[in-house]
Amino acid sequence: MSKKIVNNELPENYEELKKAANRTSNWRARYDAVEELGKYNTSQVIDIMKSRLANDPVYKIQEAAYRILLEFGEEAALPARKKFEVIKGANKVFVRVKKSLPADHSFEDFATKLKRMRIDVYDAYEGEKGSEFKAWLENEWANLK
Structure with missing residues (x-):
């Protein structure tokens, strides 16, 4: 099941996917949005992936963003999984x-x-x-x- 990468264009529902990728109240929506955006190799999507990789509290989403960045040919490092507090405080x-x-x-x-x-x-x-x-x-x- 290979993923089709569409270069240099955004999906029609980009704004909706961007919001979903940043929605703090629904990790499943974030994950699905990251996976969908991962089909579009654009600077905007790369920025979203870097943000999810660095800041998402759910490791599964960090892993997806990492994988997508590598597929896009970007340099990325997967952060260590948090052992204790996923959310500070x-x-x-x-x-x-x-x-x-x-x-x-x-x-x-x-x-x-x-x-x-x-x-x-x-x-x-x-x-x-x-x-x-x-x-x-x-x-x-x-x-x-």
């Missing part, structure tokens, strides 16, 4: 959400409020942790003071 966000809930709240209450208050944090960790996300978040919640 996330633990403080978790504590704030937990403290804003009644003492007898459930994990589901916590997860719902986190998603409502900080979808960017929720989404980044969901994208990074994959199928282990719920168990990981529940463990984080249980260990909050």
Whole structure:
């Protein structure tokens, strides 16, 4: 399944794809936009790929941007995968959400409020942790003071 590279022209829906590639509340939309934009070797797309490579909190998106940059013949280095905090200060966000809930709240209450208050944090960790996300978040919640 080889990818067709269209040189020196932008897709008709470029502005929409550009917005999706930068949408902090939806890692899947960012990933899909990066993959779609990766078919167009233009300076604008290269700039977006470099930004996703350097700044995206979800490693899968960084990997896609890296691969696309290499396919375009650009020099790129894949950053090391973050071992601890995917989003700087996330633990403080978790504590704030937990403290804003009644003492007898459930994990589901916590997860719902986190998603409502900080979808960017929720989404980044969901994208990074994959199928282990719920168990990981529940463990984080249980260990909050």
